[in-house]
């Protein structure tokens with residue numbers, strides 16, 4: 406049996422030991438053969454590594470070459486994305502410097518400056534391609550904690566606009582996202598990058614990042630919602646999160662927004678064996694287990710808006726048929742009506758079918 410970091414898991418690997426979450430609830434049981442969905446789920450639950458059975462007699466499974474969808478290619482070759490990428494790379498450097506100044510040199514955090522720098526990244530996006538899609542495709546270039554924080558901040562910005570918050574609230578939500586994982590930068594790098602098995606103390610150190618981030622932000626005298634978002638973004642509406650096992654309204658509303666943006670960013674990350682995950686699969690995972698864990702109203706608005714981006718787009722189904730997404734079913738956003746040739750396929754009535762790729 407071998408411990409493999411979640412980020413290096415590949416479909417087909419067999420789980421050698423039950424995987425439990427922070428509350429010791431079973432996530433994946435021993436003997437399960439991993440699928441792409443399960444790996445994403447493990448990631449969404451913040452599982453850092455998994456024990457995998459070693460099969461010395463079997464030849465190693467060939468790893469499929471990274472698969473990049475043509476939609477992804479189209480996004481990446483567009484001038485809007487090229488501009489976005491340039492702005493992103495420029496701003497991630499100043500973001501990193503600003504955060505490092507706070508973490509390492511205890512220099513006062515300038516939230517306004519942080520906001521204006523990061524928002525510059527999306528100021529040139531003109532709506533042709535959604536910000537979420539562009540962020541999605543940036544993950545192949547930079548997977549650091551800084552990039553994750555920047556992404557979550559920008560997703561929160563888009564999300565807060567979808568929630569029709571006023572300008573001040575949108576800025577606050579963005580700042581909450583930008584700073585939500587600042588506590589992770591206080592966890593020794595040796596633990597974060599440690600290749601071997603983590604001890605119980607090391608796990609505990611990583612799980613302290615919400616409290617450490619909160620303490621630091623309180624000292625910086627920033628808005629209390631920003632502090633709360635750092636403290637509570639791993640809390641879940643059903644009380645299964647950490648560190649406080651808070652439930653429902655006990656969780657700051659900005660932390661509830663950040664929680665959704667945070668998991669969305671983690672789920673859409675590209676992996677070694679494939680490009681970014683199809684958004685319909687992400688939505689399906691949220692729909693299958695998200696409604697107890699996240700704020701239902703917020704999650705509905707988020708998923709509906711994500712889905713609407715793909716209306717009238719062409720897609721490929723798991724049976725290889727291609728068609729156009731022509732109608733969104735509000736009772737299940739992951740199962741729209743797809744027009745294939747002259748045939749209208751309502752995916753609500755076809756549980757065996759699913760969208761696997763946006764074309």
Ligand SMILES: [Fe+2]
Pocket residue numbers: 585586614638639
């Ligand atoms: Fe976190």
Ligand SMILES: [Fe+2]
Pocket residue numbers: 553557585586667
């Ligand atoms: Fe995070």
